[in-house]
Amino acid sequence: MSTTPTDQPGPAAPPPGCPAHRLYGAEAEADPMGLYEKLRAEYGSVAPVLVQGDLPAWLVLGHRENLDVARTPSRFSRDPRRWRDMQEGNVPPEHPLTPVAAWQPVCNFQDGEEHERLRGAVTESLERFDRRGIRRYVTRFAHQLIDGFAQTGRGDLVCDFAEPLPMLVMTQLVGMPDSYGPRLVEAARDMIKGTETAVASNAYVTEALQLLVDRKRVVPGRDFTSWLLEHSTALTEAEIIEHLRLVLIAAFETTANLIANTLRLVLTDRRFRANLSGGHMTLPDALEQVLWDEPPLTTILGRWATGDTELGGHRIKAGDMLLLGLAAGNVDPDIRPDLSVPVHGNRSHLAFSGGPHECPGQDIGRAIADTGIDALLSRLPDLALAVPEAELSWDSSLMSRHLVALPVVFTPTGPAATATSRVPGRVPAAASVAPAPAPAAPPVAGQEPGARPSRSWWARLLGH
CATH class of the missing domain: 3.30.43.20 (Uridine Diphospho-n-acetylenolpyruvylglucosamine Reductase; domain 2)
Known part of the structure; x- marks a missing residue:
């Protein structure tokens, strides 16, 4: 070299x-x-x-x-x-x-001192999050999403779980209300695909973020947006909005793909499943293996x-x-x-690049994937692929490749023992829907789901 x-x-x-x-x-x-x-x-x-x-x-x-x-x-x-x-x-x-x-005025399009200034604001704001608090958000939303299909005995782990979970968590971290999550999932995927409506989806995301910033100037909270606004580097409004967009879209695409790819391997690769069941590989280890073999980007x-x-x-x-x-x-x-x-x-x-532009939010992405997958497999231990593996298909673009769907069947089960509210339903054609009004106060997380069963998910998953 x-x-x-x-x-x-x-x-x-x-x-x-x-x-x-x-x-x-x-x-x-x-x-x-x-x-x-x-x-x-x-x-x-x-x-x-x-x-x-x-x-x-x-x-x-x-x-x-x-x-x-x-x-x-x-x-x-x-x-x-x-x-x-x-x-x-x-x-x-x-x-x-x-x-x-x-x-654009974002850290990943800069070098030198300007890059250090912008990236410093992002990384220092991200570091203010309590990692246990993030995992509580993930657990809350994961159980709510599972509740949405657990009683049917069937589901699509891409559109019902892997895609909405990261965006629902990220909307909480940036200080948005829950209702933004499903719409942002649709808009983000549309933007990444580069479809004919990508410009409209981009406009929706921009409008939603502008409303968020306007609200946080008046009612700040303990969230990423408020911390960017108050950071000592005095970011411009354009810099704040562009970095919010960057974090939301990057976290969505990479984490959704990581979750989907890992679940596919659990369902289709006997050796991968055996390494988990035998204790030769922990779930965090499994994620690193997937990041090697099928990186999200x-x-x-x-x-x-x-x-x-x-x-x-x-x-x-x-x-x-x-x-x-x-x-x-x-x-x-x-x-x-x-x-x-x-x-x-x-x-x-x-998987997260390297050097001065290495992904600053990679540990948050790992936490979302690790906690979310664990919650899913604990609730639905007998998950099985509903179609032959050969029928699975992918969408590919210049920068990513993601599963179109991951249909599964399982024994129907009731809702989790939790008092959390229902996750908002999916909203098609998100770009055509005007953003909901900004909330009067930062969203408040619901109660944490009840204690997990003493028997681990992989032991029940491999019980056959």
Whole structure:
């Protein structure tokens, strides 16, 4: 791995007659991991690719190379204003990548002192949360969601559980009322997919966050929004709203995918289930294994070369865009020659990136997934997949791959022994619904669910 420019010749583009592979379209969406391995075999640890609009980019496939890019902002900036194609007008406002690549006043689009100022406000505000309090929120909402389908004996663990749970928890942490959660789930997923209504969904999220900030200026609480407002860095209103959006959307996408991927493995992988049942792997260990094998984000867009340099034997030119290949880097044969060997407790995966822009909320995401999954499997220990595994399907995009549905069957059961209120129902087409009025006071968590059974969920799950 080289970390300085080299005078040795290297390709700045695919060799003649060998066009770069597209990271979008049927092939990429059907089998992204297969495409990554094809690129690795053809080009090594860094591969020339095309993104939407056939714009050139470099996909970083090697684990070491990913860390090199993530940890050296002096060579690979996070500021998209350096993108040569953006400067040359090849990325118009209506381009599919504009919503995620256009510069915004947020910490993940900054370097140096400005990045430290903005990220400091985010991390210091996140650190003010009581982790036990977060787990109480997760437990409360998890049981409420389970109550919504427990008596039917059937459910879809994606739309009934994995997707709403993170957003319901995050709305509490930022100081929103419960009623925002279901609408924000719909809007967030719509934005990430880049559908025709993504602009309307984005407008809904912006309006909801503006109402939230306006309310918290008048009635502050012990929540992330209030702490950003009072932080010593004196963030502008635009900076506060954009960071709230960043935290909500990032936490939703990554945590929902982590929960869904872990539950799928529990239901379909006998070895994975046996390691849990035999005590060879705790649930936190299981989450780390999933973060290695199926990271919630497959790639991160992007980094931009600050000058001509070299990476993985390829000549990178100033203004070139690079994509961090998180999923590809996690299965790099140089660090994992045998993918069947467990990596329990090993957090050196790339699921949350690395360097100065490593995800600041990763421990909150882990807490939501760990606590939520434990509550689900404790309540419904005989969960079983309702369809053949081969019928499960995924939606793929440039940056993520998530289960469309995870249908299950189980023995019907009554509601949890708790006095909590019912979770608001799902609201379709969230972008078309105006945000509810801001609450008069911060939401108050309900009672914590009753004591868990003495017999662990995995013992009952594997009782057969």
